[in-house]
Structures are given as C-alpha cells and as structure tokens.
Amino acid sequence: MVRLITHNLLACHVKGCTSNNFPLEFKDVQLVPHESWGILRYRTKLPRCLDDDFLKTLHHVLLEIHVEEGIMICPNCKHNYPISNGIPNMLLAEHEIG
Amino acid sequence: MATSRPKKYTKNTRNQQIQADMTYRALELLNLPPDEPAFLLDIGCGSGLSGEILDEEGYIWAGVDIAPSMLEVALEREVEGDLFLQDIGQGFGFRPGSFDGAISISVLQWLLNAETSHPTSSPPHRLSRFFTTLHSSLRNPSRAVFQFYPSSDDQIQLITSIAQKAGFGGGIVVDYPNSKKAKKVFLCLYVGGGGGAQQLPEGLDGEEAVEDGGKARFERRREREKTKNGKRKSIKDKDWILKKKELYRKRGKEGVPNDSKFTGPQAEASVLIYFMDLFLFNSSILHSEEVPATGDCVFRLIADEMALQRSHADPLPVLHFFCYNVL
Numbered sequence: 001m002v003r004l005i006t007h008n009l010l011a012c013h014v015k016g017c018t019s020n021n022f023p024l025e026f027k028d029v030q031l032v033p034h035e036s037w038g039i040l041r042y043r044t045k046l047p048r049c050l051d052d053d054f055l056k057t058l059h060h061v062l063l064e065i066h067v068e069e070g071i072m073i074c075p076n077c078k079h080n081y082p083i084s085n086g087i088p089n090m091l092l093a094e095h096e097i098g
Numbered sequence: 099m100a101t102s103r104p105k106k107y108t109k110n111t112r113n114q115q116i117q118a119d120m121t122y123r124a125l126e127l128l129n130l131p132p133d134e135p136a137f138l139l140d141i142g143c144g145s146g147l148s149g150e151i152l153d154e155e156g157y158i159w160a161g162v163d164i165a166p167s168m169l170e171v172a173l174e175r176e177v178e179g180d181l182f183l184q185d186i187g188q189g190f191g192f193r194p195g196s197f198d199g200a201i202s203i204s205v206l207q208w209l210l211n212a213e214t215s216h217p218t219s220s221p222p223h224r225l226s227r228f229f230t231t232l233h234s235s236l237r238n239p240s241r242a243v244f245q246f247y248p249s250s251d252d253q254i255q256l257i258t259s260i261a262q263k264a265g266f267g268g269g270i271v272v273d274y275p276n277s278k279k280a281k282k283v284f285l286c287l288y289v290g291g292g293g294g295a296q297q298l299p300e301g302l303d304g305e306e307a308v309e310d311g312g313k314a315r316f317e318r319r320r321e322r323e324k325t326k327n328g329k330r331k332s333i334k335d336k337d338w339i340l341k342k343k344e345l346y347r348k349r350g351k352e353g354v355p356n357d358s359k360f361t362g363p364q365a366e367a368s369v370l371i372y373f374m375d376l377f378l379f380n381s382s383i384l385h386s387e388e389v390p391a392t393g394d395c396v397f398r399l400i401a402d403e404m405a406l407q408r409s410h411a412d413p414l415p416v417l418h419f420f421c422y423n424v425l
Contacts, residue, residue, distance in 0.1 A: 006160060006180040013191030013231065022193065087169055090162070090184040090191060097188050097218040098227060 001086045002067040010081075012074035013090075015098035020076040029070030029083075114147060117203055120282060121148040124201040124243040125155065127271065127286050127299055136198040139235070140179065141186055141244070142205030146172030152201075153178045160197075162186060187224030192235035199240050200232065206246035206285065210253055225257060229264035229287075238290035242266070245284050254283070261287055273302040 012021035072081040072088060079096065082089050130136050136157050143149050143161025145168045152159045159179040163169055169181050184190070187209050209228060210221045217223060236242060248254045254270060261268075266287035274280040286298060346354045 001180050003180060009160075009192050009196040011191050011193050013189050085170075085173065087166075087173070087181050087183050090182050090188075091164075092185075092188050094214075094216055094218060 002083055002088055003063055004065060005062040007067070007072070008062075010072070010088075012077060012079055013098065014074065014077050014079045014092060014096040017074060017077040017079070021074055023075075024072035024081065025075055026067065027071045027073055030068045031065050117147050118151060120203050120245045121151045121201065123273065123282070124148075124203060124245055124284065125151075127243045127284055128199045128201060128241050129299070130199060137196070139192075139197045139200040139232075141200055141202035141232075142208075143172060143179070143181065144168040146175045146177040146179075148201065148203050149177040149179050150175065162190075186228050187219070189227040189231035190235050192231075194234050195237045196235045197240070198237055200236060200242035202242075202244040202246070204245060204247060206244045206257065207248060207253075210249075210256075222256065222260060225260045226264065229261045229266065233265045233289060236289045240289045241268070242287045242289070243284055244287075245282060248283055257285065261285070265289070269298055271299055271301045275301065275303070 007026075008023070010022075010024055012024065014021075066086065067083055068086050070083045072083065073079070074081075079092075128138075138152060138157050138159040140148055140152065140159050140161040143163050144165070146161070149159060149161055149172060160182065161172070161177075161179050162182040162184040163172075164183070164185050166183055169183060172181055186205070209224050212219050212221055218227075232242065246257075248257070258269060266289065268285070268287040271284040271286050273282040273284065284301075340357060343354050343357065
C-alpha cells in the first residue's frame with residue numbers, strides 16, 4: 001500500500017540527486033480507498049483546535065486512500081519508481097547507486 | 099537474494115517460532131516508550147512474520163525487502179504496514195527523521211556478500227550506504243535493533259565500525275553466548291541520546307535449556323498471554339476471527355461466513371467430528387484394505403474445509419497426527 005502519508009516520507013535516492021528530490025510526482029495512478037484508523041493526530045502533530053469534520057477528511061485522504069498501480073517520478077532527476085500491486089519498486093540501476 | 103526463501107521460511111513452524119521470539123526480543127531491546135504510538139521500519143520484512151507481531155503490538159510500520167515473492171506472501175497475509183521493494187545496500191530514500199525506530203531480523207548478514215565486482219556492490223560500500231541513509235531517516239533520539247548471523251568476529255567488527263562511522267552509537271548484545279543453538283547476536287544502534295546516556299542492554303545468559311530462569315525478560319511479556327493450562331494464547335482466536343470477519347464485511351467482501359457459537363477452534367472441531375463420522379462410516383462399509391485411500395481422500399476434504407475456515411494455518415500435519423495416532 002502506498003498511502004499518501006507514506007508517500008510523504010519518500011524522496012529520491014539516486015546518486016547525486018540531493019536537491020529538489022521531493023515530493024515524487026505521481027503519474028498514471030489507480031487509487032483505492034482503504035480502511036484503517038490510527039496515527040493521524042500523532043504523526044502530523046495537528047493543533048487540537050481543528051474540528052472533527054476536518055480531521056475526518058484529512059484522515060480519509062492520508063490513510064484511507066492508497067495507490068495500487070502507477071509511477072512516482074523524481075522532480076529533479078526524473079527517475080521512475082513504478083508501483084505495482086501496491087508495492088513501490090525502489091531498486092536502482094548500478095550507475096544510480098550513491 | 100534467494101527466491102527459494104519463501105517456502106522455507108514461511109512453512110516451517112519452528113522457524114516461525116524462532117523468528118517471532120527474535121522479533122519480540124528486538125522490540126524489547128528497542129525500548130520504546132510504552133502506550134505511545136510509534137512508526138517503525140522493518141528492514142527485510144520478508145513475508146510479514148515480524149510485521150504481524152508489530153501489528154499485534156499496536157505499532158505502525160513500513161517494511162522493505164528485496165524479494166518480490168516474499169512481499170507477495172506479506173500481501174496475502176494482509177499485514178497493515180506499507181511495503182517497499184528495495185535493496186537496502188543501495189540506501190534508503192526516506193526523508194530525515196521519518197521513523198521512531200527500526201528492527202531487522204536475520205537480514206544484515208546478506209549485506210556481507212558481494213554479488214558483482216562493481217565497486218558499489220562491495221560489502222563495505224553497501225554497509226556504509228545502508229547505515230548512513232538509515233541514520234538520517236531515524237528520529238533523534240531513537241534506536242535500531244538488528245538480529246543477524248555473523249560467521250566470524252571480523253564480520254562483527256566490520257559492521258560495527260561502519261555503523262559507528264555513519265554516526266550510530268551502541269554495539270553488540272549477545273543472548274545465550276554459551277549455547278551453540280540458542281545464541282543470538284543483536285546489533286543495538288542508537289541515534290543521538292546525549293553523550294552516552296543510552297546504556298547498552300545486557301544479553302540474556304544461561305543455557306537454552308534453562309527456559310524459566312534464563313528467559314526471564316522474555317517471560318515477562320509472554321506471561322500475560324498464557325492461559326491457565328500454560329499454553330500460549332493463540333493470536334488467531336475467536337475475537338481475532340470475529341474482528342477479521344467484521345472487517346471483510348465492512349469492505350464489502352462476499353461470502354463471509356456468518357458468526358456462530360462455533361467460531362475458530364470450535365468450528366474446526368465440529369468440522370473434524372463431522373468428517374471423522376464420515377470417515378468411520380466409509381471405513382465400516384469398505385474393506386480394511388481400501389481404508390488408506392479413502393482416508394487420504396478424507397484428509398484432503400478435511401484439510402480443504404479447515405483451510406476455508408482458517409486460511410492461515412496448514413492443517414495437514416495436525417490431521418496426519420490425529421489420524422495416525424488416534425485412529
């Protein structure tokens with residue numbers, strides 16, 4: 001599952017690609033709503049004053065939607081990380097290893 | 099890494115038990131603050147054995163592994179963590195401070211093999227890339243615990259020196275150093291922690307046979323889960339099944355069995371009794387020489403039925419035991 005909250009942790013790790021390597025751009029994605037509850041308040045350190053409706057929407061966007069198929073593209077070096085079956089392929093070619 | 103791993107690692111229950119024990123021990127060494135959610139990285143998550151334990155203990159996690167076939171098994175297990183196909187020797191692309199901790203069970207030794215002659219695939223280069231990028235993706239302060247199988251002291255030396263260069267503190271903890279079989283090597287690394295404030299935990303001691311005395315620190319955690327007859331409470335008990343069924347219904351999956359008073363072990367028992375009747379009935383009709391064939395067929399039927407009831411366990415060994423020893 002590539003939930004959007006996880007996508008938010010990913011940066012490009014190709015050799016020499018150190019600036020402007022985040023966030024990876026999505027392309028050709030297939031989204032799937034996904035049910036899970038938990039970490040929102042903790043991970044994002046939201047101010048307590050936000051109302052419940054907003055939190056629910058945010059929770060839905062960050063944790064219940066995940067990408068099943070698609071590609072993530074580095075905005076800097078344009079390396080493509082394909083996602084298949086919900087698992088992103090983060091492998092690099094020999095010349096890209098730092 | 100070997101694609102032959104899945105079968106070997108996920109089918110063997112003794113292996114599973116050892117892996118589970120090591121995962122609990124790694125979590126213990128991680129020493130996370132209790133009752134606080136934590137986001138962990140499972141390095142070499144494989145088929146999700148350790149991931150299931152992380153789920154069960156209430157941690158949020160992401161896992162990486164290099165074997166697509168293992169990750170497929172993890173998908174089938176429906177673990178909660180996000181999975182990545184990644185070669186840890188190439189380094190991570192996680193943003194700084196992403197994780198509250200990392201565990202890794204029986205993985206690190208794979209980094210000691212050079213697969214090609216290219217400079218980026220030399221073990222020191224891969225280890226250094228791994229530890230440097232891991233260090234930056236962990237929060238300060240936090241810990242990373244690796245259980246691994248070193249084949250020599252030189253390997254331990256190499257790994258610890260590279261980890262230190264990458265900025266980690268900490269070192270090696272050895273459980274049961276005097277036992278050939280139970281000896282387990284853990285590498286406990288610290289990020290930050292303010293000048294030696296984090297003290298290395300002590301390894302477990304004593305012979306493996308001294309289960310009650312030697313495993314004191316293990317025992318404390320498991321005590322709660324034990325039932326009256328001294329057996330460990332099954333993770334997949336009735337509550338677990340009901341929870342899963344509820345989840346499937348919510349997801350709109352078709353054909354979820356109705357809840358009844360025979361859920362979980364009772365359901366298996368009633369199915370078993372039903373087929374035992376069938377088996378006895380068949381064998382009373384047929385002559386004794388034909389019984390084994392009929393028996394096999396019945397085993398298959400029971401096995402299928404049980405697999406339907408509980409898709410995770412392999413019922414065949416149980417049935418064989420039952421039929422050969424009881425009948």
